[in-house]
Amino acid sequence: MLNFTFSNTTKIVFGRGVEEQAGKEAAKWGKKVMLHYGGGHIVRSGLKDRVVKSLQEAGLEIVEFGGAQPNPRLSLVREGIELARREKVDLILAVGGGSAIDSAKAIGIGVPYDGDVWDFFAGKADAKESLPLGVVLTIPAAGSEASNSAVVTNEDGWLKVGYGSLVLRPKFALLNPELTFSLPAYQTACGVADMMAHIMERYFTREKDVGFGDHLCEAALRSIIQEAPVAIAEPENYGARANIMWASTVAHNDILGVGRSEDWASHNIEHELSAIYDIAHGAGLAIVFPAWMKYVYKQDPDRFVQFAVRVFGVEQDFHNPERTILEGIRRLEDFFRRIGLPVTLADAGIPADRLEEMAKKATAGDTRKLGSFMPLGQEDVLAIYKLCAGQA
């Protein structure tokens, strides 16, 4: 087990009606709040009005900033930074899913920074501070509500890049599972794949002696696998929605990843897909992760046997580890298919004609390796894209 520091300071307020505490929690961090959200359903459902009312009742002044969208764009972030500076807001409240939260996070570190906010994502600067950030979560998926990271897409070259820093952790997050009752089945499934991927990026490590974390990761995966079909079949099942919502937070708040090197190759490989094709991140992960597994399992077969047996209850073939491993991967694909996700590029209607280009971009022309379980160069990533395309 590696040495580690764990400090997760986000206050989680969880349960029915908790969005009505937005004003009370926000008022602890200032008087003027930027309300950042996507629009559409959040407005139509009346959620925005409820949050505004709560903020007003707590005496807060509100600066509205809508327009958050999937795979949040740098241009929107820059616009938000300008607005926040001009209006001198004290804090940001993001209402929505990972996209609204991530653009709010980028705005939060951009406001007090003299240079261009992209510097952080380009690895040219480290964020020293952020405006305080609160969250009303509507989509359990990204785990951004308690994570120390954000992902932004730079339209100049369609670079989708993540940045991590402790200052990115939200101060508070309000999680009401009822707000997810109206999530369509496909979006629910994409969220499920995203949170499972967050756990698996941590689970697949070469670090030894991390049994406690392994057990927790496997348990979290099993629970999600159990609850997801229930939430999809019964969208207003509070228990299933609640377990999934809490799982999405725990999957990415670091408690499952301490003491080990994490991987994150699959996320980077997927980012190229969603940057070019604007496929939902979770759907992209459902395609990439099984392909990644098929490509890398020989590096540490024992871990993949453990995954198959403990997560999917595969009856172990003690004489043929490969059979056990491949059965585990197949069950992961079957699970994704069952909840309505694509597991090949063709399933998602994505042509296989830009694989070289994506492999080159993902590895910056073979100058950076992806992942730590097996560091992947351009040829490796291309091979994984080919597996995504069903090409052996």
Added chain:
Amino acid sequence: MLNFTFSNTTKIVFGRGVEEQAGKEAAKWGKKVMLHYGGGHIVRSGLKDRVVKSLQEAGLEIVEFGGAQPNPRLSLVREGIELARREKVDLILAVGGGSAIDSAKAIGIGVPYDGDVWDFFAGKADAKESLPLGVVLTIPAAGSEASNSAVVTNEDGWLKVGYGSLVLRPKFALLNPELTFSLPAYQTACGVADMMAHIMERYFTREKDVGFGDHLCEAALRSIIQEAPVAIAEPENYGARANIMWASTVAHNDILGVGRSEDWASHNIEHELSAIYDIAHGAGLAIVFPAWMKYVYKQDPDRFVQFAVRVFGVEQDFHNPERTILEGIRRLEDFFRRIGLPVTLADAGIPADRLEEMAKKATAGDTRKLGSFMPLGQEDVLAIYKLCAGQA
């Protein structure tokens, strides 16, 4: 699932050599630190000297306060409060296990309080603030290093009482598994029983729709059950020691208990044993918990079947739940025995002649019920003590 708030602000620094960061972390909270510890091994092993050196190098002034002991006494707490006030210390650094931490916690809330510190434990006052508290952990067991509670024994009547408040959470905790290499097998085992009990007090709930938390609890238990015999057989096995140390923190930092009513009857029943007989808390729990399970399982057999199957891998008898349940309890007892713990009062050399007295005291003369899984009155508690004594 119940509504909940989760906020765990303790910064965990984990790994080899981290006690040398004591000065750096403590200096964030003040200039004058009270160093609270037990003595004996902490002094002989050189740990105290290393911590003192680290504090001195960070420019801190040190006020020494030794004398921490198992089942920490109120008189010691009062003495510490006097000293801390007289010396005007800014923070307290506890070096040791749950006892040193708990007396430091009680001192921490006692110093800024006008009345008597026992008021908090007697339910007469709520702590508004505490001196900042840091921890160098030497015994993985109590989980007090990141918990919001403390237990103190009042020698006037030998009342052992817990108090919980968010202000009791330490600011930082330094966890070096190497410091536990020298823990004797029996003390290691007692710690293991204590952390397992912390998980089981949360696991055995009547709350429905807490599947995600159930899975995490079961995983944590399985991991501890796997690592404990290794740590006992190979005291210097870093991996086993590290997994157990981290498990002790997670077991009690609330992540496993959110969204559910917790029980804690077994802890209260055990407190009478350790208050009177000064048996190690973990050993007492190894006696009480299986007895409690035998007494209450009929209230929700399904949960006990789930425990047997998922935690101990009992082959389920689908036609006879009781057989499955009792096999699960038997395996828990077998595990405790295997790691050298008592599972009956006789095993621990405790006579069965004060059972009525303890049952009366635990329930305050039948005026308070213990636990929430099955609220227990004086007669119930007496029956459980009798089960501890092997009397059916």
